Amino acid sequence: MTDKIRSQEEIAARVKALESMLIEKGIMTTQAIDRLVEIYEHEVGPQLGAKVVAKAWADPEFRERLITDATTACKELGIGGLQGEDMVVVADTDTVHNVIVCTLCSCYPWPVLGLPPNWYKDPQYRAAITREPRTVLKETFKYWIPDSVEVRVWDSSSEMRYWVLPQRPEGTDGWTEEQLVELVTRDSMIGVGPTAAVA
Amino acid sequence: MAPELERPDATELGNARRRIEQLVSDLPGGDPAERSFDQPWQIRAFAMAVAAYQERQFEWSEFQLSLISSIRDWEASGAREQDDPWSYYQHWVAALESVLSGSGLLSEAALDEQTKQVLALPPNRNHHGPHREPIAVDQAR
Numbered sequence: 001m002t003d004k005i006r007s008q009e010e011i012a013a014r015v016k017a018l019e020s021m022l023i024e025k026g027i028m029t030t031q032a033i034d035r036l037v038e039i040y041e042h043e044v045g046p047q048l049g050a051k052v053v054a055k056a057w058a059d060p061e062f063r064e065r066l067i068t069d070a071t072t073a074c075k076e077l078g079i080g081g082l083q084g085e086d087m088v089v090v091a092d093t094d095t096v097h098n099v100i101v102c103t104l105c106s107c108y109p110w111p112v113l114g115l116p117p118n119w120y121k122d123p124q125y126r127a128a129i130t131r132e133p134r135t136v137l138k139e140t141f142k143y144w145i146p147d148s149v150e151v152r153v154w155d156s157s158s159e160m161r162y163w164v165l166p167q168r169p170e171g172t173d174g175w176t177e178e179q180l181v182e183l184v185t186r187d188s189m190i191g192v193g194p195t196a197a198v199a
Numbered sequence: 200m201a202p203e204l205e206r207p208d209a210t211e212l213g214n215a216r217r218r219i220e221q222l223v224s225d226l227p228g229g230d231p232a233e234r235s236f237d238q239p240w241q242i243r244a245f246a247m248a249v250a251a252y253q254e255r256q257f258e259w260s261e262f263q264l265s266l267i268s269s270i271r272d273w274e275a276s277g278a279r280e281q282d283d284p285w286s287y288y289q290h291w292v293a294a295l296e297s298v299l300s301g302s303g304l305l306s307e308a309a310l311d312e313q314t315k316q317v318l319a320l321p322p323n324r325n326h327h328g329p330h331r332e333p334i335a336v337d338q339a340r
Contacts, residue, residue: 010318012240015292017313018305019247027304028250036246039216040236086329095339103334110239134337151337160329 037115048079049112049163050184054177057168066165067091080111087112090154091165092191097145099137099153099191100162101129107156109163113189120190129153141192164191171198219249226263227270241288248295257298265301266294 022028052074056063066073070087074080087109090098102108103126108116119125128136133151137143145151154162166188172180187193236242252259269290299305 008238008240010314011286011289011292012238013317014310014314015240015244015247017310017317018292018296019243021305021310021313022247022251022299025304027256027299028247028254032250032253033243033246035215036219036249037242039219040242040245098333101334115239115242130335132337133335147340150339151335152333153335153337155330155334157328157330160331 046113046184046186046189047181048114049109049186049189050181051177052077052079052112053165053184053189054181056165057172057180058175058177063091063165070163074112086160088154088160088162089165090152090162092167094167095149097149097151097191098162098164099129099133099151100156100164101126101153102156103127103130104157107158107161109156109161112163113186117186130155137192141187143187143193163189165189166195169195169198222249222252222259227267236288238288241291244288244292244295248291251295251299256304257302261298261301262294265297266290269293269297 019033023030052066055077056066062073062076065076066089070089071080074087090100092098100108102120108120110116125136125140128140130153133153134145137145137151156162166184168180169183172183183196183198185193185196188195236245248262251257252262273285273290296305296307296310300307
């Protein structure tokens with residue numbers, strides 16, 4: 001395969017093809033691969049998104065830029081993907097809570113969140129979160145959204161990938177970005193869980 | 200990094216990771232900095248090789264030799280940075296293909312064919328455009 005140059009798209013397709021063939025032949029299982037990926041996940045994991053969120057909490061001007069054009073704002077921090085998808089950040093407020101999904105496959109803003117967890121790719125999540133978001137959050141994720149808050153579900157596609165800017169937790173006045181970053185959870189950037197409790 | 204974060208990670212995940220570190224530490228590019236991932240396919244390819252080895256599909260030394268040979272070929276080709284830039288994981292994939300096809304587990308022709316199919320198949324016709332509005336709203340009550 002070294003006889004010609006491959007684009008990222010071609011090589012990604014080849015790896016995908018290889019994986020499906022090996023699984024089909026029973027040489028390995030998806031679970032085994034997922035497990036190994038999990039072990040290494042933090043290499044491309046959600047700590048990058050957490051950095052962006054912490055900065056947005058600490059710096060209102062950066063927050064504005066992030067909401068206007070997330071892809072460009074992330075680049076300021078050296079965070080970005082090579083595939084050129086547009087990232088869009090949807091900000092939670094006192095009256096709106098946001099959740100992301102990819103209804104058709106598993107589009108996910110991996111430059112900031114890493115690789116998607118398995119349940120995100122699961123047809124059941126993809127269908128249910130669209131049908132009954134509030135109930136799914138409560139029953140599947142044990143995450144209760146007050147009735148006074150509207151829940152919006154955003155569908156990522158290969159051209160536009162959403163992720164969530166959670167609200168800055170109360171009781172964090174005067175915290176530095178380094179302290180704030182510890183409060184940002186992956187699930188809070190997907191919209192299926194809270195930020196970490198303020199100690 | 201805070202000192203307490205530098206303590207060895209004694210969790211099950213940390214142990215699993217250390218076992219793999221040990222496995223890959225004597226590979227060319229075994230330096231963790233060389234191994235960090237910047238594309239999802241790279242971490243998939245990485246995991247697949249380790250998984251295939253754990254399923255006893257080949258000896259780790261075979262994979263190692265194959266990786267060395269792919270990198271050596273690239274170096275010997277005069278490696279013009281523009282035409283054929285360095286990509287550690289392209290060699291990784293090449294090495295994996297080579298050991299699997301060497302033992303008859305994989306046909307390169309079948310893989311070429313399957314790759315074409317993946318490339319020809321957009322996830323969905325409507326899926327390449329942006330979806331600018333929320334697809335579901337659960338209103339405040």
